[in-house]
Amino acid sequence: MKYERIYNFSAGPATMPEPVLEEIRDEMMNYKGSGMCVMEMSHRSKVYQQIIDEAEQDLRDLMHIPDNYKVLFIQGGATLQFAMIPMNLMKNGVACYVETGAWSKKAINEAKKYGEIHVVASSKDRNYSYIPDCSDLDIPENADYVYICENETIHGVTWPTLPNTKGHVLVSDQSSMFLSRPCNVSDYGMIYAGVQKNVGPAGMVVAIIREDLIRDGLDPKVPLYLSYKTHADNGSMYNTPNCWAIYVCGKVFKYLKSTGGLEAMEKRNIEKAQILYDFLDSSKMFHGTVDKAFRSLMNVPFVTANAELDAQVIAATKAAGYDNLKGHKSVGGLRASIYNAMPKEGVAALVEFLKTFEAENG
């Protein structure tokens, strides 16, 4: 392979498009005649303003984001959003959460500090291997929002259809599926995503929020940085943002536009995941841990019959140049994260390797 790069199945930070990395490399010493690297630019300069403006516009184009939604770039990861969401969106102090895996669980634990949390559905009974029925949830009238994690990175489950929120605001953590397929933004009050899984480098969240949810009058002890209004009123530059992440993500947005947008991306992602799932369904040694209807296109956890064999497979894949396939300890086994930037060839090569391993060790 060019540059001797390997197939990297990391759950995040994760593999990025090679042409994007090449562009960044080529602009390192002097960005487009500005005489400086993007890392050296004043965020108040015209040249940087154009970078952030284009990044936002390209994202709006990709997702067809309606005009009454703000796009914000915020530091602190999903972990900070777990606090910012209740701090900003709770007016009545009541919210509903659906528990579908490790990440929604963390969101629930943090939200409990700020109000009355109703866990209205859970798949904990079978170690988060499915999405519970959310067609008729018991949602209190005064609930400020319903929260879901739309793709659980660790447990590998995704939502085939959105929950019936009965008219309440829907908030979704899309971190590990952001931009993997078309998204009807107006179905949501707020979407957010840590960009280090399916877009760019770690250290930034993209938040897409309906304007009427951004407000004054928060608890006076909410830090200035934790108010969405601070970011919305200042074009995500109340203080110096993660300028580099905005620059890199902007390049990925342009790359996605140039390769057919989210419709084409979804098609590629389905084809790609199918290669791995078809193998898992036909294998006698390996099997997926998630119910078929709820399988993620992005994170594919799978196991053998025992932990010892799992460990052997992981060691063998690593030695062969397929990195970061060890599953999270709460699921065990292996996990292949096959985000947008993982080429089909990478998945096909991994499957060939696993087939050979099974033939030789089965």
Place this chain on the structure above:
Amino acid sequence: MKYERIYNFSAGPATMPEPVLEEIRDEMMNYKGSGMCVMEMSHRSKVYQQIIDEAEQDLRDLMHIPDNYKVLFIQGGATLQFAMIPMNLMKNGVACYVETGAWSKKAINEAKKYGEIHVVASSKDRNYSYIPDCSDLDIPENADYVYICENETIHGVTWPTLPNTKGHVLVSDQSSMFLSRPCNVSDYGMIYAGVQKNVGPAGMVVAIIREDLIRDGLDPKVPLYLSYKTHADNGSMYNTPNCWAIYVCGKVFKYLKSTGGLEAMEKRNIEKAQILYDFLDSSKMFHGTVDKAFRSLMNVPFVTANAELDAQVIAATKAAGYDNLKGHKSVGGLRASIYNAMPKEGVAALVEFLKTFEAENG
């Protein structure tokens, strides 16, 4: 100049060492045989753990940080620290702040949300053009800490000697002077710095905190991300950190070590600033805005007799390839930020330009 780079006098993000940028460029497609870019690395991988460990160790070496201090890498900028500091360090709910410019003022305003704030000295009376006498401050017995901004980026003042805190914990914002000279860490309870001024890319703060100040038992509504203990207990990786900024800053730390450490850096910074201050002291057209004893080695604000002439100079410098010299609106005129990475030649060239401008327009 190589790469046709310009002299960039931005107050931050700001100019970086060219050899560091070259290394980053060369490692973009494949970091040291890992088969991936640093932006693509799992923060839980061995290869990344080595990057963060070396960054911390090199910083410890540079600053001779004692073992009883933790080094933390936190997102959200100084703005988030303005809240985190009172949230974490206030036990009695009382703190003292010295008001010396725009940044200490912002810190004061945010801290007021969390406790009783005593502004124990201020230089507001002369638009923050000096550091007030802090040899005998009126500090309440139960004050949890005394807070200073050790170099005011906008107003261009710095502290020749630290305040007499009468035994209380000293907290210092060193953002715009971090690593510009040797620092006796044990004089402080906590030092922090947004790295986008004197080190690397925006999106990260380095916090150096004495271990006994890191504690449990915060207000239960403090977000998990805003507790220093969360970061300290997890080696700055409770959640995915700004991996890229840690990598880049680590390279700058190594570069500083290889060029003589902070002692050599201070010598170069004094020589460099002297060129500009000598000119300002001899010029009839330009003069510095700060009392001589408190002049910053990093940020040099200066003005002409009127705003119209200021604007002419700024336009002329920009056209000649000296960028980002416009002063902040609260001071007016010009400001040259001449951080560690600004070469002496850049300052000398600027001074020559200003001399010629004065000769032709004086």
